[in-house]
Amino acid sequence: MPEMNNFKQLEKLQSEEFKNSTDKVKKNVTNSIASFGLMANVVELYFSRMFEVFVDLTNTTSSKSNDDIDKK
Numbered sequence: 001m002p003e004m005n006n007f008k009q010l011e012k013l014q015s016e017e018f019k020n021s022t023d024k025v026k027k028n029v030t031n032s033i034a035s036f037g038l039m040a041n042v043v044e045l046y047f048s049r050m051f052e053v054f055v056d057l058t059n060t061t062s063s064k065s066n067d068d069i070d071k072k
Helices: 006-071
Strands: none
Touching: none
């Protein structure tokens, strides 16, 4: 039986290790993208609305006080 070349064995081992490491990298990248997506959704939903609430609070407070002054 012909023996397998040591370089071919090394190449086979390295390709298996590379495949395992690429799977880990892919999983980490996917998790990072999901985390950034979640943060973006939170920012889009809550922070934009929070600024609208602050603007509404400042506008209604000043307009109510002006209305109260005008009525008196």
